[in-house]
Structure formats: C-alpha cells, structure tokens
Amino acid sequence: MQLRKWLRILHRDAGYFIVGVTVIYAVSGIFLNHKYDLNSDFHVITQQVQVDLPPGPPFQEKDLKPIIESIDDNILYKRSFMTSQGYLKAFIHNGEVVLDPETGIGEMQILRKRAVVFEMNNLHRISTHKSWKWISDAFAAVLLFVTISGIFILKGKNGLMKRGIWFILGGLIVPIVYMIFLM
Amino acid sequence: MRKLFVMLAASALMVACGARQNASNTPxxxxxxxxxxxxxxxxxxxxDAEVTVTGTVSHVCQHGGQRCFLIGASDETMIRIEAGEEIGAFSQEHVGDNLQVTGxxxxxxxTEEYVANLDSTDSHDEHHALGYHGSGQVVPEAEAEALKKEQTEELKTQIENSEEGYxxxxxxxxxxxTVVEEAETAPEGEGV
Known part of the structure; x- marks a missing residue:
C-alpha cells in the first residue's frame, strides 16, 4: 500500500517535470520523421530574380556586391564564383543567388529558420552542446520511470492485469509486426 | 517547491555557461x-589520417546540417565533410564562409554494386556520397535528372576502366x- 502511494507521488511529480522535454521530443520527432518530405528546420523561399550584370565573366566582386544587394534590402553579400556549369553563384547571408551571366536572370534561395521548431530539432539531434546528450539521457530515464510506474499505480478493474494488459499488448503489436516482418 | 525550481534553473545556467567557456578556451x-x-x-x-583542410562552404545539407561541402578554387574540386558526433551539425549561416576543418x-x-544500388534507392546518404542532392553544383531542376544519369554513366565507365575495380x-x-575569415570580397582586380 505504502509503495503504491509513493509510486503515485513520484509518478505525478516526475510526470510534471518531463512535460516540457516530452513535448519538445514529440513535436521535433514528427518534424524530423518528415525531414525529407519538408525541410524540418527552414522555410525555403525561392524567388525568380533579374539583375543587370556588367559584361563578363570574369566579374569583379566590387561590382557584384551592390548589384546582388540591390535585389532586396535584407541581402548581405558574401562572395561569388563561376560554377563549372557556367552559372554565376553568389553567396548571401542565409542563401544564394544563381544567375545566368549573359541575361542576369536567375533564382534566389533564402532560408528562414522555423521559429522554435529549429531549436527543438537541434536538441533532438543533439546538435547543441555535447552535454545535452547526458541531460537527455537523464530525462529519458525519468520518462522510463514515469511509464513503468504508471503501469502499477491503479488496481482493480482498471489495473494492469484486467484492463491495462490489453492496452499494453495493443501498443506493442504494431512495433513488433514491423520489427519482425517489415525490416 | 519554488526554491527547488530556482536552484534547478541556476544549476542548469551554470552548467551551460561553464560548457560554453570551456569550448571557447580550447587551445x-x-x-x-x-x-x-x-x-x-x-x-x-x-x-584514415587526421587532416586539416580549408575551403569555401558551397552547401550545407538543409536536412539538419549533418554535412557540408567545401570547394577549392572552383566547384570542380570539392570535398564532403560529415559533421559527426564531434561537430554535431553545420549551420546554414556558414554557406559562403571559409572554414578550416580538422577531421x-x-x-x-x-563499385558497380554501389552504383546499381544507387539507381534503386532514394537514400540521401548514398546519393550524398557522390555529391548529388545539393553538392553545391548548380543545375536547373529540369536538367538535374539528365545530368545525374550522365554522371552515373560516366562513373560506370570509370569503374570499368579502373585497375582496382572502384x-x-x-x-x-x-x-x-573554425571560420578562418568572415566572408569578404576578393581583392580589387581579381575577378570571379
């Protein structure tokens, strides 16, 4: 009896404690599952552009800088080079501009971070500081405790051996089928 | 409870600040x-040896920054850098910067088998090995598939003609x- 009481208290408080991290991992997990269906970190904005280029190639960087930056007020020019396919590629802050050197027609691609999701994905991938690996291990251990303790909290007709076991088995069937037959 | 929360928050901040300081003090x-x-x-x-290379970042993988491509004087000389566990991920902001990478x-x-698998897979990792899917090469979408086929055929010929079989x-x-320099324009007189 005493054990069940403590289990309930610990389950409740540990559960509160991991609300934030669970939400972060669940939301970013969905985004990362679909990272090849959509860009999970960035909005990719593609825009057709046309500029007046001086005769070339070769082009002078000092000439290209104001031309590229004139496309949009927010553009910060970095550098350019001629690609092996004969296009002029200009690197800009968070993007690039690719132009036909003869016509000045081309495409600009700008990446904009998905607010909050970008940071959550970085935590999920441990692309942040390495210490996060150990912190997330600790959170995972707490989540495991919350899950296991939850199994034993209730007794009676809604307890583990009456109702609970069927839901547990139901939740295990799908991953087990995939592990055995679809790998 | 409130005290516990304050203590926890303070500890997390101290660990984070300490970690950041250690990272910046690496000799x-x-x-x-x-x-x-x-x-x-x-x-x-x-x-298999540790090397240090410097080059311009032509592309950072947009699906998490797990790899980037460094080019030399032109995009015909290019090498792929995998971020791995040590680096974690490359930031998109580095595209166009000069990086010095140790790894x-x-x-x-x-091999022929590798290329055969490549034809039948959409695995981005395998395509990345050859520089496809955003190597920094600029190809209009309409031409991309044709160019890929051409490159694959060329690769098959190279494999056939190679002594090692690959x-x-x-x-x-x-x-x-490290970023070795902030992006800057080339000196006057030097064209691109």
Whole structure:
C-alpha cells in the first residue's frame, strides 16, 4: 500500500517535470520523421530574380556586391564564383543567388529558420552542446520511470492485469509486426 | 517547491555557461592546413589520417546540417565533410564562409554494386556520397535528372576502366572546425 502511494507521488511529480522535454521530443520527432518530405528546420523561399550584370565573366566582386544587394534590402553579400556549369553563384547571408551571366536572370534561395521548431530539432539531434546528450539521457530515464510506474499505480478493474494488459499488448503489436516482418 | 525550481534553473545556467567557456578556451594546435585541391591530390596517402583542410562552404545539407561541402578554387574540386558526433551539425549561416576543418579522411570505394544500388534507392546518404542532392553544383531542376544519369554513366565507365575495380570518393569525418575569415570580397582586380 505504502509503495503504491509513493509510486503515485513520484509518478505525478516526475510526470510534471518531463512535460516540457516530452513535448519538445514529440513535436521535433514528427518534424524530423518528415525531414525529407519538408525541410524540418527552414522555410525555403525561392524567388525568380533579374539583375543587370556588367559584361563578363570574369566579374569583379566590387561590382557584384551592390548589384546582388540591390535585389532586396535584407541581402548581405558574401562572395561569388563561376560554377563549372557556367552559372554565376553568389553567396548571401542565409542563401544564394544563381544567375545566368549573359541575361542576369536567375533564382534566389533564402532560408528562414522555423521559429522554435529549429531549436527543438537541434536538441533532438543533439546538435547543441555535447552535454545535452547526458541531460537527455537523464530525462529519458525519468520518462522510463514515469511509464513503468504508471503501469502499477491503479488496481482493480482498471489495473494492469484486467484492463491495462490489453492496452499494453495493443501498443506493442504494431512495433513488433514491423520489427519482425517489415525490416 | 519554488526554491527547488530556482536552484534547478541556476544549476542548469551554470552548467551551460561553464560548457560554453570551456569550448571557447580550447587551445589551438599547430596543424598543416591543406587546400581542397591538395587534399584531393594526396588523398590516397592520407586515408584514415587526421587532416586539416580549408575551403569555401558551397552547401550545407538543409536536412539538419549533418554535412557540408567545401570547394577549392572552383566547384570542380570539392570535398564532403560529415559533421559527426564531434561537430554535431553545420549551420546554414556558414554557406559562403571559409572554414578550416580538422577531421579524418575516409574513402568510399564506388563499385558497380554501389552504383546499381544507387539507381534503386532514394537514400540521401548514398546519393550524398557522390555529391548529388545539393553538392553545391548548380543545375536547373529540369536538367538535374539528365545530368545525374550522365554522371552515373560516366562513373560506370570509370569503374570499368579502373585497375582496382572502384572509383575512390573521399570525405572527411569532421572533428572540429573554425571560420578562418568572415566572408569578404576578393581583392580589387581579381575577378570571379
């Protein structure tokens, strides 16, 4: 009896404690599952552009800088080079501009971070500081405790051996089928 | 409860600040820094060795920044850098910057079997090994598939003609990197 009481208290408080991290991992997990269906970190904005280029190639960087930056007020020019396919590629802050050197027609691609999701994905991938690996291990251990303790909290007709076991088995069937037959 | 929360928050902040300070205090070692061209020229002798290379970031993988491509004087000399566990991920903001990357040079032997699998897979990792899917090469979408086929056919011919039975493709497993300079324009008179 005493054990069940403590289990309930610990389950409740540990559960509160991991609300934030669970939400972060669940939301970013969905985004990362679909990272090849959509860009999970960035909005990719593609825009057709046309500029007046001086005769070339070769082009002078000092000439290209104001031309590229004139496309949009927010553009910060970095550098350019001629690609092996004969296009002029200009690197800009968070993007690039690719132009036909003869016509000045081309495409600009700008990446904009998905607010909050970008940071959550970085935590999920441990692309942040390495210490996060150990912190997330600790959170995972707490989540495991919350899950296991939850199994034993209730007794009676809604307890583990009456109702609970069927839901547990139901939740295990799908991953087990995939592990055995679809790998 | 409130005290517990304050203590927890303060501890987390202290750990985070300490970690950041340690990272910024890492001493710089003396290394032989090679260009992308030099690495590729001497690659066969440097396989599995720790190397340091400098080049311009032509592309950072948009699906998490797990790899980037460094180019030399042109995009015909290019090497793939895998961020790995040590680096974690490359930021998109580095595209166009000059990076100095230290890591271990690895060889991927591209065999006929590898190319055959490539035709039947959409695996981005395998395509990345050859520089497809955003290597920094600029190809209009309409031409991309045709160019890929052309490159694959060329690769098959190279494999057939090679003595070893494979075409070597090199990449670097990154251990650390620094931005060697802020992006700046080339000196006057030097054209692109």
């Amino acid at each position: 710089q070692e003396t290394q032989v820094v090679m260009s992308v061209e030099e690495i590729l020229e001497n690659a066969s002798e440097l396989v 271990v040079l690895r060889l991927v032997p591209i 075409v070597p493709v090199y990449f670097i497993e990154g251990l650390k990197y």
